[in-house]
Amino acid sequence: MAKKERIYDNKKLEEALKRVTYSGLTSEATLIINQTIQECKSLGKYKLPVKDVFYIIKHATELSKVQVKYYLTLTRSDQMKKFAASDSSIEKYKLACTAVAKALDKFVEEGGTLCGLKKALPGKPLTDEQKNAVQELLNSNASAKDLIAYLRTIV
Numbered sequence: 300m301a302k303k304e305r306i307y308d309n310k311k312l313e314e315a316l317k318r319v320t321y322s323g324l325t326s327e328a329t330l331i332i333n334q335t336i337q338e339c340k341s342l343g344k345y346k347l348p349v350k351d352v353f354y355i356i357k358h359a360t361e362l363s364k365v366q367v368k369y370y371l372t373l374t375r376s377d378q379m380k381k382f383a384a385s386d387s388s389i390e391k392y393k394l395a396c397t398a399v400a401k402a403l404d405k406f407v408e409e410g411g412t413l414c415g416l417k418k419a420l421p422g423k424p425l426t427d428e429q430k431n432a433v434q435e436l437l438n439s440n441a442s443a444k445d446l447i448a449y450l451r452t453i454v
Contacts, residue, residue: 307362307397312404315356319414321350328403328413341394351375355396362400367393400435429453 332353336346348407354374359366375382405412425433436446442453 304364307322307400308391308408309356309400310360311364312400312407313358314358315407315413319357321353323414323441325414327411328406331402331406332399335399339395339398342391347392347395351401352395355392356400357404359396360415362397364389364393367396377401425453 301338325333333349336342336349336352351371351374355362355367355370358373360371365384371389371392372382403413433446436449
C-alpha cells in the first residue's frame with residue numbers, strides 16, 4: 300500500500316504573493332528561498348530553478364503533486380523550456396516547494412516582509428547650518444535644480 304499524499308495548504312502565502320514578482324521580493328525573502336532550495340536534501344546533486352519554485356508557490360493554493368505538475372507545466376511553457384514529466388521530478392519540486400513555503404510562512408509569522416520597501420523613517424529637522432545654506436540659495440535666486448541638488452546631499 301502506498302502512503303497517502305501529504306498536501307500542504309498554501310492559501311495564505313499564495314494570497315500574500317498574488318501581486319509580487321520574484322524581483323520584487325525583499326533580499327531576506329530571496330535569501331530564504333535560495334537557501335531552502337540549496338539545503339533541501341531530497342534534491343541530490345541537481346538543484347531546481349528558483350524561479351520555477353517561486354512560480355509554483357505564488358500560484359498554487361495547495362502543494363499537491365497534481366497542482367505542482369500543473370503549475371510547473373505552465374511556467375515551463377511560458378519560458379518555452381521542455382518539461383520533465385517524470386514522477387520523481389514532480390516529487391522533487393513538491394518537496395522543495397513545500398520546504399520553501401514553510402520557511403516563508405515562518406519568516407512572515409516572525410514579522411518579516413516578503414515585498415515592498417521598509418517603512419520610511421521620520422524626517423530629521425534641518426540644522427541651523429543647513430537652514431542658512433538653503434536660505435542663501437533662495438536669496439541668491441539659485442535655480443530649482445541647484446536647490447534640489449543641495450537638498451539631496453542633506454538627505
